[in-house]
Amino acid sequence: MRFIAVSVILCAGFFWPTFSHPRGEWTKLTLTQHWPQTFCSVEKTCTTNISFWTLHGLWPNSGMMCNTSWHFNASLIKDLIPEMKKYWPDLIEPSSSEFWKYEWTKHGTCAARAESLNSQHKYFSKALELYHKYNLTNVLKDNRIVPSEQYYTLDDVETAITSFYNVKTKIQCVHPGKGGQVQVLGQIEICVDRDFQLIDCEKSTEEIWSNDIPAVAISGQSELSVCDHSMPIYYPPVPSRS
Numbered sequence: 001m002r003f004i005a006v007s008v009i010l011c012a013g014f015f016w017p018t019f020s021h022p023r024g025e026w027t028k029l030t031l032t033q034h035w036p037q038t039f040c041s042v043e044k045t046c047t048t049n050i051s052f053w054t055l056h057g058l059w060p061n062s063g064m065m066c067n068t069s070w071h072f073n074a075s076l077i078k079d080l081i082p083e084m085k086k087y088w089p090d091l092i093e094p095s096s097s098e099f100w101k102y103e104w105t106k107h108g109t110c111a112a113r114a115e116s117l118n119s120q121h122k123y124f125s126k127a128l129e130l131y132h133k134y135n136l137t138n139v140l141k142d143n144r145i146v147p148s149e150q151y152y153t154l155d156d157v158e159t160a161i162t163s164f165y166n167v168k169t170k171i172q173c174v175h176p177g178k179g180g181q182v183q184v185l186g187q188i189e190i191c192v193d194r195d196f197q198l199i200d201c202e203k204s205t206e207e208i209w210s211n212d213i214p215a216v217a218i219s220g221q222s223e224l225s226v227c228d229h230s231m232p233i234y235y236p237p238v239p240s241r242s
Contacts, residue, residue: 002096009168014179022235025113026060028199030170030191031130037236038186039091042174046092049146051238055088056187070109072101076120083128087097100124114194126196134190134198151182151232165190167201174226183189185235186224 045115068093074081074097106138108123143160145152154171161169169190173183191201229231 001175026110027194028061029111029192029194029196030057030059030201031127031134031192032056032059032187033131033136033190034187035147035185035235036091038174038184038236041184043092043238047190047239049090050091053118053188054086054091055127055131057107058111058113058123058130059107063113065106067108068105068109070105072097072104072114073120074100077124080124080128081123084124087128087131088124097224098124098146102155102201115192116196130190130192130196134165136161136188136190141161145235146239149237151234152185154227154229154231154233159234165198167191167198167233170201172224173229173233174224175228175231181231182234183227183231185227185233 025188032055033053034056036048036054039047040048077084077100079107085094088100090096093099095123102122106121106122108117111117112119117126140146140157140160143163145157145160145166152180157171158169163173169188171185172189174185174186175183189201
């Protein structure tokens with residue numbers, strides 16, 4: 001599963017081979033946010049009391065690992081680190097910068113083909129800016145979609161988001177294993193053009209970032225993928241402290 005596998009791979013000390021895929025200029029960016037409670041309830045190697053959606057990444061739709069010699073340097077984004085620790089955390093290793101390093105190497109070096117994102121500071125600060133501008137936590141809450149033990153339909157979630165953004169997003173769930181009846185809300189992608197204006201996201205499996213990290217099945221559950229209209233959605237709440 002993409003959003004689960006990122007931290008697993010990094011924390012294990014394993015990195016993808018360095019290579020470059022020149023695929024031309026990108027035409028859109030995908031701002032991806034995930035729900036921490038879903039991550040940790042499935043991954044089992046982390047616990048969190050975070051009660052808001054956090055950043056997964058900002059991904060251009062063309063290219064990957066475009067310049068592996070352009071190394072991540074945390075000192076260049078020193079002023080952003082406190083905000084990134086809060087809103088763009090590695091949920092397994094909160095004190096680590098390896099998640100950001102991975103996102104920069106794979107996606108940031110490709111986004112940097114545009115002048116507006118041609119430095120580490122520009123890339124990470126723009127991702128944070130877009131994250132705050134398109135605040136999923138508040139949008140869902142304002143439409144009475146809140147973490148709880150009750151179930152929602154995909155139409156409920158789509159309507160809440162579309163009514164605010166007026167574009168199509170990609171809503172992804174962790175699907176149950178054999179015999180399961182409920183899918184778990186996990187990740188939402190919002191798309192913008194080169195001018196950072198909202199545009200529709202496509203749901204096609206041909207989208208190049210539909211599998212940012214190869215899918216893995218964990219605890220009998222399948223990979224993160226577009227939510228199923230025929231199945232109820234569970235939006236897991238923050239566990240209460242004993």
